[in-house]
Amino acid sequence: MDKMGTIQKATVSDVNEKAVFSQIDGQTLMTKKTEFETAPQLGAEISGFIYENKKHQLCLAPKLPKVRVDHYAYGTVTDVRRDLGVFIDGGLPDKDLVISLDDLPENKQIWPEKGDRLMITLKVDKKGRMWAKLADETIFKAISNRPSGRNMRNENVSGTTYRLRAVGSLLITDDYYLGFIHHSERDVEPRLGEHVTGRVIGLTADGMLNISLKPRAFEEIGDDAAMVLAVLKRDPSGSIAFTDKSDPEEIKAYFGISKGAFKRALGHLLKARLIEQRDGRTYLK
Structure with a gap:
């Protein structure tokens, strides 16, 4: 369906005890009745997010998911398949989004684990399949705060790693400051999407916190x-x-x-x- 991953209007064509069915361009969409505060009547116009659930049924979600095309949000890792990728809860009922193998680190030891969080958006390929796409550094810079002259040296900070490099790890703190953990300032390399706690040991010229995960003296x-x-x-x-x-x-x-x-x-x-x-x-x- 060419409208996959978009917000559309549809006309209710059938209602039973469990579901509401609607039509758009001759195709039938299913919505669980529990997703409506009040079930719509036959012929009513409803709107929602178009997607395909785990059973490969076309569905319309009246409550818009937090992750959409060009809409970034944190998603929680629900499963990890070494042969397929990482599955993320993006806010859709009966549907997890997948981060493909191509977008994950080659070293599978630092892949996210269940419960980790990743900042993602939605992308739809030419076959109409929906995928999760990791936010890049420009997105994190756009949503981040600057310390604005505040001396944060030796403060404890917690944050989520979003990019792993040979020289170190990038993270965004819970207060939305950008941080960098040099490989010499950690004993174990954090996972992608892992929530870590460290301390500020400096500030870069462009306002990024230098963070150490090692204990104080x-x-x-x-x-x-x-x-x-x-x-x-x-x-x-x-x-x-x-x-x-x-x-x-x-x-x-x-x-x-x-x-x-x-x-x-x-x-x-x-x-x-x-x-x-x-x-x-x-x-x-």
């Missing part, structure tokens, strides 16, 4: 720094009567760790600007 050393930080946060004064010059035995008795481990923990917390030392005490900043 104090997070890398694990429990010792976290324990010291927790003790500081619990204390009403936000301070402890210990510094890197404190007695080793007193440190061992209070924290249960060696002075060397304590000094390393303090060093990382100082570097991360989470604490300060003065007058023989350590204070939470």
Whole structure:
């Protein structure tokens, strides 16, 4: 049908207990009655989105899908077939859209997984088949925000990856800032469409956030720094009567760790600007 993937008007030709049938150019379209607030009468004119469902029936959807030709929106991955592609919920009843193998990374290990999200639009081929098409970088630039002079360094950010390159991954944050993760700032390459959390380590000249998925220095050393930080946060004064010059035995008795481990923990917390030392005490900043 040459009207596949478009919004059209049709005339109701039949109604039964489960479905409403309509006609357009001599072809019959089916709509479940549950898709209407009130079922239309015979001869009424209805409008909706034309598509083919999983049973290869021509259908008319009164509620327009969020993904249409030249309309971009996030779709959720519903299934992954290594031999066919990735199936996406684009907002149609009884129909998932497919991203073809040609539009997916060659490395199938970084393909999306079920539940991941992808920004897509709809395309219809010469045979009338509907496909999902990934949004390109121009779309993400068009919908993105700029930090506008705000200092975001060391802030935590979450976002969804939309392009994977050998040098790194591109993502758009939940607040619609564009970000870049250099391959040296991650331990594992994110999947396409994966939602990740990292921290801002810089800003490019064109307003893109440089993001690291690696832990902060104090997070890398694990429990010792976290324990010291927790003790500081619990204390009403936000301070402890210990510094890197404190007695080793007193440190061992209070924290249960060696002075060397304590000094390393303090060093990382100082570097991360989470604490300060003065007058023989350590204070939470």
